[in-house]
Amino acid sequence: MAPVRRRIEQQVLALSGVGLGTVDFTQPAGDPGLYGPDSIIWRVHGDFTSMLCGGISALLLQMLHPSALAGVWDHSDFRSDMLGRLRRTAQFISVTSFGPTAAAERLIARVRHIHLQVQGVNPLGAAYRASSPDLLTWVHVAEARSFLAAHLRFRNPRLSGAEQDDYYRQAMKVAYALGAREVPASRAAVEAYLQAMRPQLVCDDRTREVTRLLLNAPMPSRLAQPAGWLLMRAGIDLLPDWARAQLNLERPPLRCVLVTPAVHSLARVLRWSVRNGAWHRAMRRMGRPVA
Numbered sequence: 001m002a003p004v005r006r007r008i009e010q011q012v013l014a015l016s017g018v019g020l021g022t023v024d025f026t027q028p029a030g031d032p033g034l035y036g037p038d039s040i041i042w043r044v045h046g047d048f049t050s051m052l053c054g055g056i057s058a059l060l061l062q063m064l065h066p067s068a069l070a071g072v073w074d075h076s077d078f079r080s081d082m083l084g085r086l087r088r089t090a091q092f093i094s095v096t097s098f099g100p101t102a103a104a105e106r107l108i109a110r111v112r113h114i115h116l117q118v119q120g121v122n123p124l125g126a127a128y129r130a131s132s133p134d135l136l137t138w139v140h141v142a143e144a145r146s147f148l149a150a151h152l153r154f155r156n157p158r159l160s161g162a163e164q165d166d167y168y169r170q171a172m173k174v175a176y177a178l179g180a181r182e183v184p185a186s187r188a189a190v191e192a193y194l195q196a197m198r199p200q201l202v203c204d205d206r207t208r209e210v211t212r213l214l215l216n217a218p219m220p221s222r223l224a225q226p227a228g229w230l231l232m233r234a235g236i237d238l239l240p241d242w243a244r245a246q247l248n249l250e251r252p253p254l255r256c257v258l259v260t261p262a263v264h265s266l267a268r269v270l271r272w273s274v275r276n277g278a279w280h281r282a283m284r285r286m287g288r289p290v291a
Contacts, residue, residue: 011224023091025278037286045097048277053154057146057239064247070121070123074120082213086217112131154234154267172185
């Protein structure tokens with residue numbers, strides 16, 4: 001079984017960005033990074049399966065904002081390299097969550113610099129800047145809401161309300177470091193924010209094209225294709241009902257019943273296989289046992 005486990009782990013690490021090898025998560029010893037091993041961020045972000053489902057859901061939700069979509073449409077190569085886009089996003093989450101402090105701060109500074117170059121006019125005729133605090137807040141909230149929803153469904157549905165609010169408060173740290181402002185910091189505040197944003201959200205030809213590309217993104221191997229299909233559908237199911245309806249993404253009742261237990265089964269395989277992910281390496285950096 002060891003070769004199978006290693007093969008699965010290699011593909012997971014490649015998707016998560018850890019396999020890029022640009023950051024040593026194991027050094028320097030004792031460096032807690034931006035959050036540390038006792039934080040709710042480490043607990044929520046430490047599970048690959050739920051984070052990938054949440055990441056897919058976050059991208060679908062983020063793209064409903066015409067300026068967020070315009071920034072990606074006009075200034076990235078996602079249409080020819082969707083997996084690369086997902087991998088770079090996953091790497092940012094991994095490094096800012098689990099990386100040593102200096103590496104996390106360098107990456108945040110790099111992303112801030114890139115954002116300064118990303119500007120233009122969206123299809124509605126409104127000017128946009130990726131460095132806009134309001135736009136950064138939207139991207140962050142869509143992401144945090146999706147990661148937490150995935151954790152509750154696929155990892156720990158017993159996470160208390162207080163712990164969920166702690167997650168939103170802790171997640172603000174990177175959002176503010178990137179330049180976001182007035183970031184909601186509780187379940188109630190996040191829900192109110194999303195409802196207030198709905199009049200600004202649009203599903204047009206661009207949105208539908210990005211959705212099609214994401215849901216048909218090539219997997220790194222034939223072995224990963226069934227798992228990729230399942231995780232994509234799980235990401236759709238995590239969307240708020242209104243967002244899924246706006247994207248016109250069907251949700252057949254039978255699929256609703258089958259997807260969640262299927263993801264749980266897949267998660268058991270992935271958790272058995274992955275023993276050297278970002279969380280594992282960071283725990284070793286901190287001298288903590290890894291089960």
